[in-house]
Amino acid sequence: MTDASFDSRTLTQEAQFGDYFALLKPRVMTLVVFTAFVGLLAAPETVHPFVGFCAILFIAVGGGASGALNMWYDSDIDAVMRRTAKRPIPAGKVTRDEALAIGLTLSVFSVVFLGLATNWLAAGLLAFTIFFYVVIYTMWLKRLTPQNIVIGGAAGAFPPMIGWAAATGDISTASVLMFCLTFLWTPPHFWALALFVRMDYDNATVPMLTVTHGRRATRTHILVYTVLLAVFALGLGLTQVGGPVYLAVAVVLNALFLKGAWAIWRRDEAASEADNFRVEKKFFKLSLLYLFAHFGAILLEAGIDRLGVFA
Amino acid sequence: MSLNRQHEIHGRRFGRNLGVGLVLGALIAIIFGLTVVKIERGDFQVQPQTQGVSNGN
Numbered sequence: 001m002t003d004a005s006f007d008s009r010t011l012t013q014e015a016q017f018g019d020y021f022a023l024l025k026p027r028v029m030t031l032v033v034f035t036a037f038v039g040l041l042a043a044p045e046t047v048h049p050f051v052g053f054c055a056i057l058f059i060a061v062g063g064g065a066s067g068a069l070n071m072w073y074d075s076d077i078d079a080v081m082r083r084t085a086k087r088p089i090p091a092g093k094v095t096r097d098e099a100l101a102i103g104l105t106l107s108v109f110s111v112v113f114l115g116l117a118t119n120w121l122a123a124g125l126l127a128f129t130i131f132f133y134v135v136i137y138t139m140w141l142k143r144l145t146p147q148n149i150v151i152g153g154a155a156g157a158f159p160p161m162i163g164w165a166a167a168t169g170d171i172s173t174a175s176v177l178m179f180c181l182t183f184l185w186t187p188p189h190f191w192a193l194a195l196f197v198r199m200d201y202d203n204a205t206v207p208m209l210t211v212t213h214g215r216r217a218t219r220t221h222i223l224v225y226t227v228l229l230a231v232f233a234l235g236l237g238l239t240q241v242g243g244p245v246y247l248a249v250a251v252v253l254n255a256l257f258l259k260g261a262w263a264i265w266r267r268d269e270a271a272s273e274a275d276n277f278r279v280e281k282k283f284f285k286l287s288l289l290y291l292f293a294h295f296g297a298i299l300l301e302a303g304i305d306r307l308g309v310f311a
Numbered sequence: 312m313s314l315n316r317q318h319e320i321h322g323r324r325f326g327r328n329l330g331v332g333l334v335l336g337a338l339i340a341i342i343f344g345l346t347v348v349k350i351e352r353g354d355f356q357v358q359p360q361t362q363g364v365s366n367g368n
Contacts, residue, residue, distance in 0.1 A: 014323060014324070015327070016326040016327055016330075017326045017327045017329070017330030017331070018326070018330075020327075020330075021330075048348050048352070050344050050345070050348050051345070051348055054341055054344075054345060057341070113341075116345070117345055
């Protein structure tokens, strides 16, 4: 056997840099970067721009590391679901051991470097986020409970709190409420999608609320979480990160979001199928704008404060 | 028999090698930048040696 015959097989399978990068779930990372950035800038302490840049980078790397560890552990279910079958491990481009090594290395790297660059509270929160996402969510609860979306959402909600802690070395009401904003937003956002997209979580034996408790219960859950979300979102407007711009955005968007959740709750499957889930799709699109606009408004308020407008 | 200047593995793994090289370069820049910022901010200060210590007393 020659080298050529061996290489002809490995040529198409060999992982490129992009395959390793894909382990870090870059799309999820964009949300992490944006919300951590807002948390960092909304904090009352100013951070040196380079330290701030590094803090966001290390938070993003920590988030990516937990994504790699998630892909390492979940490679069996990723392989049987259409949405995830092209991920680097089920596609045969990266081995599980490689994903584990990359995930562990980047976890340690991101936590240690965030601690050195900013403070150890921020580093501790990042370490807890990685632990929570990988051990509590991925390994333990994801395959046990249909509330898995709520638990996974908690892990994705930590970045603004970490950004805030990186700037202040502290946890405050405002940073906890920023956590609550993403935490309570995730379930209605995802369950609305689950209502109109046929997901193959069943094949992977991952419990989904739409399947375990039915679509009626899912509609009720969406409404309940949306009401809770509105309370916390408006409450955030009364903290130091709020202001007239944030409150205006929050009042309008929460009113629209509640209206959408109410409409989803009132309909039955026949009505949804008759108009091809128009209301559910509209609600899902609104949920994307909802989160972006809330954090965007916090960012704007921080800019307004620094520039002294309304002072 | 001529020697190829480039082994086929260099072509095959070009993207990977370039990526790793850029990441390592960025790591050096980040550590250097953080060091400069921290020294400028006064996070690290050399303790002045006392007279007694310098005299060995």
